[in-house]
Amino acid sequence: MTATLAAAPLKLDGSVQIRRFVLVGAGTVSVDYAVLYLMTSRMHVTYLISAAVAFMFASTLNYLLSVWCVFESGKLSRVFEFSFFLVTSLAGLVFNQLSMWLLVSLWGLNYLLAKAISILIVTAWNFFSKKKLVFSN
Secondary structure, eight states: OHHHHTOOOOOOOHHHHHHHHHHHHHHHHHHHHHHHHIIIIISOOOHHHHHHHHHHHHHHHHHHHHHHHTOOOOSSOHHHHHHHHHHHHHHHHHHHHHHHHIIIIITOOOHHHHHHHHHHHHHHHHHHHIIIIISOO
């Protein structure tokens, strides 16, 4: 799989890139939800810890898929690129955790519904931060 991830750089127009971003995002959101649900409902881990673990796991998968089929590699080495990706993902994690806490603890929403709302908040940040900060040329 490593050889596949090192494929030739992508040159995609904006609409193709957004469609691929949405497809990759849908797949990694599924992973995010699955890990959140399993940890919270089956393993009885508190929802904030489950949400953080699920978010970081899905973010790492999202990076690998984004490099493979969404974004052209930027001007940074893979190590720095992944480091920037993680930093922007950590900012997304802050948005995720804050919205989860507000929606579940203060407003009383179910944690899965809260996650859906949180995804809407974090998705715009993720796309633009990855495009402009991580994979920019």
